Amino acid sequence: MLLEKTYIEVSGQKVPVKVYRERRRSIRFYIGKSGAIMRLPSHLPHDLQQKEWLRFCDWVKKKMASKEGGENLFGKTYQDGDTLTVGSRQYLLKIENTDNKTHSGKIEAGKIISLRLAGNSNELQRKKATQHLLSRLVAQDFKPAITRRVMELNHLHFRKTVNSVNLKYNRSNWGSCSTKGNLNLSTCLLFAPDDVIDYVILHELAHLVEMNHSPRFWALVEAAMPDYKEKKKWLRDNWQKCVF
Secondary structure: OEEEEEEEEEOOEEEEEEEEEEOOOOOEEEEEOOEEEEEEEOOOOHHHHHHHHHHHHHHHHHHHHOHHHHHHHHOOOOOOOOEEEEOOEEEEEEEEEEOOOOOEEEEEOOOEEEEEEEOOOOHHHHHHHHHHHHHHHHHHHHHHHHHHHHHHHHHHHOOOOOOEEEEEOOOOOOEEEOOOOEEEEEHHHHHOOHHHHHHHHHHHHHOOOOOOOOHHHHHHHHHHOOOHHHHHHHHHHHHHHOOO
C-alpha cells in the first residue's frame, strides 16, 4: 500500500519519493526510474517508521551526491564538445549559451548536434532543456530506421494495421500501443541493444492482437521471440543506462 508520496530536496532539486507499507520482513531503499522508493513492513510501529524515514532521507542525499545516482533521476550533464553515444551512433555536441529567450537545437551534417540555450534560464532549467532537445533530435535521426523495423516485425509476426510510430521522451514506460494502431516508443529505449529494442516493439505490436497482458498475449510475444524474458531482464537490470 502506498503510504506517502512526497519529495526530498537535495541541493535545490526535488527528488520524488514514494513510501510503501506492505507485507514484508525487511526494509528496502532504492532509486527507481521516477524517484526514490522506501518499502516498509506493514507491522512496523509508527516511531520506527519515523526513524527509518530519517535514515532514508540521509541515504537519498548521499545517493544523489554520487554521479550515478544523480544521473539516474536527473539525467546526464553535458558540456560543449562532449560526445553522445546512442546505440551505434555518435554525436558531437556543440552547446552555446545565448541571449535568446527560448532553447533550440538542430542536427547538422556529420552527426553534429547544435544546441542554443537561453541565457535567462538557471542551471537546472538548462539541464532539463538539454535532455529534451537531445531526445527530440536523436528521435528525428532514428525514426526512419525504427519505423522500418516496426513494419518488418509486424509483417513477419502479426500483419496488423500500424497507423503511426512515434519516439517520445518518456521515462515511465518503454512503449505503448493504442487501439488505433499508434505505437509510442521511449527515446530512452534507443540506448538498449537492438534485440532488446526488438522485444519492446514486438511487445507493443502484440497489443494489436491482445490489448492486455493475459497468457494469450505472452504466448504471442513468445512465439515471435522465444527468449523474450532475457530482454525483459536486461531492461529491468540496465534501465539506469538508458537516459539522456
